[in-house]
Amino acid sequence: MALHKDLPPLLALRAFEAVARHLSFIKAASELSVTQSALSHQVQKLEQHLGKALFIRRTRAIDLTADGQQYYDTIRPALDAIATATRAQRVAPHTTVLRIGLLASFATLWLAPRLAGFLNRYPLIQVELLPAIQLANVAAAEVDLAIRYGKGDWADVQASRLMTEVISPVCSPAFKASQVPNGPLLMATSHRPFEWTDWSAHYHVDLEPHPRVLLHDYNIVVEAAVAGQGIAMGRHRLIERRLQDGSLVPAFDWPPYHSDIGYWLIAPQGGISPAAESFVAWLKNACTDA
CATH class of the missing domain: 1.10.10.10 (Winged helix-like DNA-binding domain superfamily/Winged helix DNA-binding domain)
Incomplete structure (x- = not known):
């Protein structure tokens, strides 16, 4: 029946x-x-x-x-x-893992505080942040995407600028008040210290008398500067909170330098996954609003 x-x-x-x-x-x-x-x-x-x-x-x-x-x-x-x-x-919802290679400083100081916006919008995309000083090999699929700080001249990848950076030397108020002559320059480990090179060339400043202190990561550079250990090159997009609360102040009298250094999205030469496309669209919007 x-x-x-x-x-x-x-x-x-x-x-x-x-x-x-x-x-x-x-x-x-x-x-x-x-x-x-x-x-x-x-x-x-x-x-x-x-x-x-x-x-x-x-x-x-x-x-x-x-x-x-x-x-x-x-x-x-x-x-x-x-x-x-x-x-x-019922087929269980499939979670996609999206691996992002980037500097630890950008992850900690800029991306992490904003990442909840992406995760709330795309709950089935699990973002795995992989901090490293070296540029992750997107071509070999070590990561799906990478975010890098520099001038965009990396070989064998697609690099698109996300946002430029404003830089200026900064230090703690106590360090500035002590008037330490030729105070040490706190630098993150890099094969190309273009920040200091570009800034000093723009303002015609001789940095030779200043000793260099190389630190592993820019997070450490920022904390060392706050602790009064020397002068750091301030990346304003990353240290905005430190500038606002006064724990870091301009080390010299020159105005901030609007450089061509910035943050870049690194993608492989071929296509990217739908999850990566969603992250790219969200990231570009977040950088525009920043």
């Missing part, structure tokens, strides 16, 4: 089950995200299909009729079985 001849309208059945379980049209409507009027209409449609009342409607409460209780007790296990079978067959 064909089932469709005896099956009631399934929306009406779902409405009945919720109302019978809660014994409340208000709670059932809230659970199903429908209006009470729409819910009542579905229950009435089921009663018409069966040719009998299923609820006793009172002014402030409702109860199941004897037939309604018997019907509920009969269909509830069947609905539970359908729900269990559906859960067993």
Whole structure:
């Protein structure tokens, strides 16, 4: 015998089950995200299909009729079985891992405080940040994307500028007040110290009398400068909070230098995955708003 001849309208059945379980049209409507009027209409449609009342409607409460209780007790296990079978067959959402190579300083001081915006929008994309001083090999798929600081002249990759940086030497207020002559320059390990080279060439400053202190990462450079250990080249996009709270101040009287140094998105020469495309679009918007 064909089932469709005896099956009631399934929306009406779902409405009945919720109302019978809660014994409340208000709670059932809230659970199903429908209006009470729409819910009542579905229950009435089921009663018409069966040719009998299923609820006793009172002014402030409702109860199941004897037939309604018997019907509920009969269909509830069947609905539970359908729900269990559906859960067993449903394909679980697939999480995609997106690996991003970048400098630890950019991850800590700029990206991490903003990353929740991306994760909330794309909950099925798991972002794995892989900090490293060396440029990660996107061509060999060590990472899916990379973010680098420099001038964009890396070989065998696609480099697109995300945003430029404003730089100026900074130090702690105490270090500046001490008037240490030829104070040490705090530098992050780099094969090309272009920040100091470009800044000194722009303002015609001789840096030879200043000793150099090489530190592993720019995060360490910033903390050393805050602690009064010397003069750091301030990357304003990364040290904005330090400048605002006064823990870092301009070391010299020259204005900030708007350089052509900046942050770049590094992608392989071929195409990128949909997850990577989503991250790129979000990152570009975030850089525009920064």
